[in-house]
Amino acid sequence: MSTLTRRQFTKVLGLGAAALSVPIHVIGQAKPKVVVVGGGAGGATAARYVAMNSKGAVDVTLIENSKTYTTCFFSNLYLGGVRDFDSITHSYDTLASEYGINVVHGYAAEVDRSAKTVTLNDGSSINYDRLVLSPGIDLIFDSVPGYSEEAATIAPHAWQAGPQTQLLKEKLDALSNGDSVVMVAPPNPYRCPPGPYERVSMMAHLFKEKGMTDSTITIIDPKPKFSKQGLFTAGWEKHYPGMVEWISPDIHGGIVGVDVNAGTVETDFDTFEGTLLNVIPAQRAGAIAHQAELVDNSGFCQINSDSMRSMVDENIFVIGDASIAGAMPKSGFSANSQAKVAAMHILGDVNDGKTFPAKYSNTCWSMIGTDDGVKVGAQYASVDGKIASTSTFVSQGDEDDAMRKATFEESLGWYDGMTKDMFG
Amino acid sequence: MNRFFALVGGALLCASCIAGETANKLAEKTDPRIDTIMALQLDAAYGEYLASECATCHNETSTDQGIPTIHGQDQKYLINALLEYQDNKRTNETMISIANALNEEEIGSLALYLSGQ
Numbered sequence A: 001m002s003t004l005t006r007r008q009f010t011k012v013l014g015l016g017a018a019a020l021s022v023p024i025h026v027i028g029q030a031k032p033k034v035v036v037v038g039g040g041a042g043g044a045t046a047a048r049y050v051a052m053n054s055k056g057a058v059d060v061t062l063i064e065n066s067k068t069y070t071t072c073f074f075s076n077l078y079l080g081g082v083r084d085f086d087s088i089t090h091s092y093d094t095l096a097s098e099y100g101i102n103v104v105h106g107y108a109a110e111v112d113r114s115a116k117t118v119t120l121n122d123g124s125s126i127n128y129d130r131l132v133l134s135p136g137i138d139l140i141f142d143s144v145p146g147y148s149e150e151a152a153t154i155a156p157h158a159w160q161a162g163p164q165t166q167l168l169k170e171k172l173d174a175l176s177n178g179d180s181v182v183m184v185a186p187p188n189p190y191r192c193p194p195g196p197y198e199r200v201s202m203m204a205h206l207f208k209e210k211g212m213t214d215s216t217i218t219i220i221d222p223k224p225k226f227s228k229q230g231l232f233t234a235g236w237e238k239h240y241p242g243m244v245e246w247i248s249p250d251i252h253g254g255i256v257g258v259d260v261n262a263g264t265v266e267t268d269f270d271t272f273e274g275t276l277l278n279v280i281p282a283q284r285a286g287a288i289a290h291q292a293e294l295v296d297n298s299g300f301c302q303i304n305s306d307s308m309r310s311m312v313d314e315n316i317f318v319i320g321d322a323s324i325a326g327a328m329p330k331s332g333f334s335a336n337s338q339a340k341v342a343a344m345h346i347l348g349d350v351n352d353g354k355t356f357p358a359k360y361s362n363t364c365w366s367m368i369g370t371d372d373g374v375k376v377g378a379q380y381a382s383v384d385g386k387i388a389s390t391s392t393f394v395s396q397g398d399e400d401d402a403m404r405k406a407t408f409e410e411s412l413g414w415y416d417g418m419t420k421d422m423f424g
Numbered sequence B: 001m002n003r004f005f006a007l008v009g010g011a012l013l014c015a016s017c018i019a020g021e022t023a024n025k026l027a028e029k030t031d032p033r034i035d036t037i038m039a040l041q042l043d044a045a046y047g048e049y050l051a052s053e054c055a056t057c058h059n060e061t062s063t064d065q066g067i068p069t070i071h072g073q074d075q076k077y078l079i080n081a082l083l084e085y086q087d088n089k090r091t092n093e094t095m096i097s098i099a100n101a102l103n104e105e106e107i108g109s110l111a112l113y114l115s116g117q
């Protein structure tokens, strides 16, 4: 089995077999070192699978800036008053205690690819044999003129979960009947294609529960169409008639800018005013991927579709939102799935692990109302150097209430499974 | 909770799928492909890799919230269930899509691994 692994590895890297004739842990005498930057959907899963499947033979370090992880997934349910904040916030304790992962809380400032080290903000540095980057996204604040990190304290984006999500919730809860929300939706590519529209559904749900049916939510979208559009539009009509309006670029003519103090969004044709603005700007791979020079012109990282290995550096794997993963959307589910492929190849590289052809999977559920869930998903494989879908499905418009309720319940089971798969 | 309850000639089905059907009818329908798959050269290590994909939804300590437990289930039961998704005899679109992406060897290896958990 080790022959197979080394042969595949050699093929991917285009290196001579001689350089790889001895497993890394023998060369180094010490345990091979795997470092993971980012303890989110991709990174936590990768760290856990490498640690779990190597049974202590590999030294795993997880570098994560925050002490706890709040999931973006289900954060819209928190906004809608369906989940509480604690239920979407997770600790790294089990990864350290049960899996022996060295969890380091700090910000990874620099990757030195020739020395194979990661340096933290406090100046300390950590060596690696293999590095996983799963830093998620950075927001390009000025992609919406007038928006900035500072403006986000008035008009939250809440597209990275945590304090921003709590701020948006506070501001939503403070609104009264008749007040309005204007959302500026992001351009492609961005994390969670149905996310903005699920958020609007959950905001409307909150308003409806509080009897605020004179309140409205207006979406100013830079895109001419969006994920699960027919399902969302029908759902808004059914549950929140007259409360939600989606404005496409052929109606607004283009987003000119926002003034968060005035609460206005200016477009080519009109100015929209909201009591509360939720501005979701354009996105790119997290800063560390840029510092390490692993990104292309799109602002994201090209990967080998067989392994999630960076096309730029064979010792680095880029997974999750930061990667360009062909047909896969940027989702937590995708990141988790990619992490398992990367973990398998890392163990193939450093621990003589068996490798198999990559399979990837994704399902995105969205809550239109409580007990009204819809989903879209696909299975993927590496085809001609790209991640391509091999079978797909999407909820149908004519499903009955029982089916929609079952879909909603499925998503609860998934959240439970997914977060256990990440954090143990 | 264990959904492992209707055993007839190697075919075990969940409650939601057998509504209104008698045990005899089920016995008649036992899928011959199950034995074909059981006779293949199956690889538990491959099954383990494939099963990592399932763990995103089916975790081992499942609270059975909307998603049934598959770890530790009977091997033939698992094969049968996956074939039924492929044949659209079961209706869950997610599982149909997942099963459609699996060949016989993969189904067999998965069932071999999962049944041993």
Ligand SMILES: Cc1cc2nc3c(=O)[nH]c(=O)nc-3n(C[C@H](O)[C@H](O)[C@H](O)COP(=O)(O)OP(=O)(O)OC[C@H]3O[C@@H](n4cnc5c(N)ncnc54)[C@H](O)[C@@H]3O)c2cc1C
Binding pocket: A037, A038, A039, A040, A041, A042, A043, A063, A064, A065, A066, A069, A071, A072, A073, A074, A075, A076, A106, A107, A108, A109, A134, A135, A136, A137, A158, A159, A160, A191, A192, A195, A196, A199, A286, A287, A288, A319, A320, A321, A322, A330, A331, A332, A333, A334, A335, A363, A364, A365
């Ligand atoms: C509103 C909303 C709803 C969503 N709903 C769903 C859903 O229902 N289902 C779904 O599958 N997906 C959903 N998503 C998408 C999902 O959250 C992301 O796709 C997923 O989190 C991506 O995983 P990741 O590992 O790439 O990044 P993240 O999960 O963001 O993890 C990145 C981590 O890296 C850390 N980090 C970054 N840089 C550094 C550094 N230099 N040093 C140290 N730490 C660093 C960050 O603190 C963070 O914890 C949703 C997203 C949003 C915004």
